[in-house]
Amino acid sequence: MSISKVLGLGSAVILITGCQSWQFRDIERLPPTAAIPQESEPGKVDVWYFDGISGETVDSLTSAAAYPDSPSEITELNQLENLQNRANNYGTLIRGYIEAPQTGEYTFYVAGDDETQFWLSESENPDLANQIATTGRATAIGDYTRYSSQTSPSMYLETGRRYYFELRHKEGGWDDHFSVAWEGPGTSRQVVSGDYLHSYAQQTPAAEKELTPEEAYETGYRVGFFDAEQGLAFTPDYPPLDADGDGLYDNWEVVYGLSPVDPADANSDQDNDLLNALDEFWSGTDPTNSDTDGDGLPDGYEFAYGLNPRDPSDATVDLDGDGYSVLEEYQAGTDPTDPADTPVQEPEYTGGFVGQYFSGTGFDEFLYTQKDPTIQFNWGSGSPSPDIPNNNFSIRWQGWFVPPHTDGIQSYQLTTRTDDGVRLFVNGELVIDQWKNQSATSYSNELSVGPDERVAITMEYYEAGWDASAAFSVTDQQTGTELDASTVIESLDLTTSPEISSLGDGITDIYKLRYGLPLLQPTADLVLNNEGVTVLEAYQSGLHPYTLETVSEPDAPITETAPTEPAxxxxxxxxxxxxxxxxxxxxxxxxxxxxxxxxxxxxxxxxxxxxxxxxxxxxxxxxxxxxxxxxxxxxxxxxxxxxxxxxxxxxxxx
Missing domain, CATH: 2.60.40.10 (Immunoglobulins)
Known part of the structure; x- marks a missing residue:
């Protein structure tokens, strides 16, 4: 589609072509300063051109004497785009309002030749507009990615509200064009069309706008409740006192330190909770307290996700069913409405080893997991618990040695004493291998580490018959002192579910500890059941790797109580x-x-x-x-x- 029209205006000849719908306004018939219309109109914006200004930067436009009150020409656009070569040495100013189709986060993009800027306010107030995107210099038509500055930060817009904007453009020579695109909820990147635009106009004071019966009732209720709550004398006047016409009850403004004669403060955000004063008035929240109900969630955050900023109990709600409350998601910075976006739990460690107990001398049947602060056991002819036979059982203890010294390299002696077999792994390397029937025998290995080196310790043990005992100790080689293992060995807290994997095999450490698997040995492809299901498949399906019983989640806590040893x-x-x-x-x-x-x-x-x-x-x-x-x-x-x-x-x- 192409529209061509030649218009005569003095000595100027303007050629307009393209797919936009244009209207020409004879500026010689307009009053001085191009008289801003009294009423805003939907579907279009006014475009003000300032001719005869040299330079390629917006600064050269805004510093000109004619800017912003004396444009050379005014036309209209039904979208934020002009791709035609209009002239050389001119500037452009577009002012208007934009209204989002859905509430949510929007990103704006600008392209232009030469410099093009896009300014946006947090409300209809032009005084609050800030530059959010600029080309800085010329770009090709529709090229929104040449410079990072062409992309705005995410801007939270609410449907039903209008936001003031400006487009400032400066052309020096050769080609000229400008466009503004956006993307957001349900909107792929596209030029902003007239469906979401309103022309700039002189504002009508809010107090002069006629309220619906519902709005009038709500306003009266809030005013009466506020006066009673603050111990103020009730004022029966209607409409409520609003000297500056900003929509805020005068008494309310005074109580919260605002001015009843300054309409601009309705857009202020005293507590930085992303709700302006007008929002706070209508939501019944405290504009000087970012968390009115004290539940740990800012008022604006609760408002954005449909929660009640005056109800502290909704902080515990799980909006997306992912097992995390809104408060936990807020603290983690995740989306409380997206079940795929969940907080990453930091690992928590407690003193001692995690012991995995099995029947059979080769870790044959996994029985249970428990926390063992130390390994100092002598079961005699017995066993660790009634669930384990007196002979033919095995145990794997896993933990991390945390060196207690603070400087330099220091040596420690790791000693095992078992009846019968023992293997000791340090950072996955086998350093003691005495996997045989034997009476209580000690074996040692020396370890030299720096103060910040956490060392993985795994001790494997089996009992065949007769006596059963197992012990592990750490001795400081410099002093000859045996250390309390519960203070220098730590392991994951079994009641937590951090998503860390020491081996990086796609299976979390906590799952391995709870279900009888070694942390630093490959197990993903092992089959520990009669159905041919690998450990990795069991983990991904939320199943026990040995029994294939369903767990509430792959990382469900084990609730067995550590068995009580007989007297x-x-x-x-x-x-x-x-x-x-x-x-x-x-x-x-x-x-x-x-x-x-x-x-x-x-x-x-x-x-x-x-x-x-x-x-x-x-x-x-x-x-x-x-x-x-x-x-x-x-x-x-x-x-x-x-x-x-x-x-x-x-x-x-x-």
Whole structure:
């Protein structure tokens, strides 16, 4: 479509072509200063041209004597775009109002040749307009991305409200054009059309506007309630006192420090909660308190999401059903109406290890998880809980060593002592590998770290038969002091659900800890059930990786209470090393390999055994259940010969 028209105006010839709908206004018939119309009209804006001004910047326009009251020509546009070459050395000013089709965040874009600026107010008040986008220099037609300054910040606009705007444009030579586009809720990027434009006009005071019966009733109610609340004498006058015609009741303005004779303060925001004074009056909120109901949510935030800024209970509402309250979403900066936009929970650590308990010596059947402040266990012939068999069970403890020193590199000794097998991993590297049946035996590994190095510690243990014990300790090599593991080892709080993954395999650490998986070993492709479902598939489906039972969410907290250990006690045995053999020949201490203690709760079944090294002649058995216990001891020499058992000793354990 093309429209061409040649218009004569003195010596000027203006050629207008293009797809816009234009109207020419003979400015010689207008009163001085181009008389701003009394009433605003929808669907169009007035375009004021200032001819004979050199330069390419908007500053050269705004500093001209003719600006802004003496334009050379006024025409009309039904959209914020002019793509035609009008002339050289002129400036453009468009003033009007824009109204959003839906409430929400809008972004504006400008393009132009030469410099083009877009100004926007937070209301109909021109005095509050700020520049939000500019080309800075010339751009091609429709090119909104050449300079970052062409894009505005997000602007929150409410449907039903008009916002004052200005477009300022300056042309030097050669081509000239300008356009303003926007995008927002339900609106893809497009030039702002006349459907959302109103021409600029002299404002009609709000007090002179006729109120609907509903508005009149609401205004009267608010005024009466306010006077009573503030202890003021009721004023029956109607309409309510509003000397400056800004829509605000005079008494209300006085109480909140505003001026009843200054209409501009209706647009003020004293408490920076994104509600102006007029909004606060109608919503019944305090314009000097950003959080009227004290629920942690700013009044403007509550208003924007349809909540009541005078009701503190709605802060706990979950608007999008993602499990997080509006207050939690506000504090995290996420969208409370978008279930896909959820807060990222920061990890919380507490002292000690997380222990994962299994039946079987190879982590065969996962039973439960519990927090163990330290690893210092001696179950004797028993087990950690009634849910675990006395023999053939395994445990994996996981945590992080946090060095207590504050400067330099320092060495620590990590020591395990177990009956039976043990493996110790440091940052995923196997440093102790004694996965075998054995009596209580100690193994150590030295670790040198800086003060800020958190070190992943994993201790794996199994019990095959007879005695069961497991211990882990950390010793400061500089002082020889054994440290309290509960103060230097930490692990994730099992009641939280942070979305961190130490291995980066798409499975969170908290899920692994709760459901019997190692943190630093690949498990995503493992199948731990009879249905062929991998660990990763189970996690993504919110299932237990072993049982495939549905959990409330992939990271649902485990609620099992740590099992209660049965009442136990200790017995200490002492003996003297033998000086002769059965045949009467002498035996030196160097010929003794070790001692074997057998014990049980029946003389016919001394089925538990402890090995004691040759240089010890005392041993303490811990974790014995109450009742009668029987003990014998044998000597084993370096050739493997074993003496007869000693006489049985009976001990009553209380």
């Amino acid at each position: 136990t006690s200790t017995v200490t045995l002492n003996w003297t090393a033998p000086g002769t053999r059965v045949d009467g020949s002498s035996i030196s201490l160097s010929e003794i390999s070790h001692y074997e203690i057998n014990y049980g709760q029946s003389t016919d079944s001394l089925d538990q055994e402890v090995r004691v090294e040759a240089d010890d002649t005392s041993y303490t058995l811990e974790g014995l259940a109450q009742g009668t216990w029987y003990f014998t001891i044998r000597v084993v020499d370096t050739d493997g010969l074993t003496s007869q058992a000693s006489d049985t000793v009976e001990v009553q354990v209380q």
